[in-house]
Amino acid sequence: MTNDHCLFCRIVDGDVPADVVHETEHVLAFRDVSPKAPTHVLVIPKRHIASLAETDDGDTTLLGEVMIAARDVARGAGIDEAGFRIVANTGGDGGQTVHHLHVHVLGGRALGWPPG
Ligand code: 5GP
Numbered sequence: 557m558t559n560d561h562c563l564f565c566r567i568v569d570g571d572v573p574a575d576v577v578h579e580t581e582h583v584l585a586f587r588d589v590s591p592k593a594p595t596h597v598l599v600i601p602k603r604h605i606a607s608l609a610e611t612d613d614g615d616t617t618l619l620g621e622v623m624i625a626a627r628d629v630a631r632g633a634g635i636d637e638a639g640f641r642i643v644a645n646t647g648g649d650g651g652q653t654v655h656h657l658h659v660h661v662l663g664g665r666a667l668g669w670p671p672g
């Protein structure tokens with residue numbers, strides 16, 4: 557259930573290369589092409605969902621798997637004890653630019669708050 561016109565679906569399908577750091581049956585994690593921190597990984601469901609706003613109550617397990625994968629990415633990068641940030645930009649005001657649900661895993665430096 558991928559979408560030929562979606563960049564992240566094309567990564568799932570192997571049509572666009574990516575530096576994959578973690579993969580499960582339903583979830584893929586790969587390095588952001590334009591990293592904003594020493595660790596910057598995107599965690600996505602393999603199934604195309606446009607954004608968090610497009611999920612439904614039946615996606616509870618899948619969303620849990622995305623978050624557990626984000627935890628495992630942080631552990632794998634060795635940033636889980638120092639701390640890290642999970643971000644899910646959603647929709648226009650949220651600054652989402654790729655319309656396939658993803659969470660950013662950011663860490664490896666002290667992160668400022670609030671975001672712009
Ligand atoms: P958003 O702005 O939607 O929250 O995040 C999209 C992210 O995807 C951005 O941080 C951007 O750098 C990243 N990105 C855009 N195109 C590609 C790509 O082709 N490969 C990878 N690995 N990341 C990408």
Ligand code: ZN
Pocket residue numbers: 558559562563564565566603604605655656
């Ligand atoms: Zn997609």
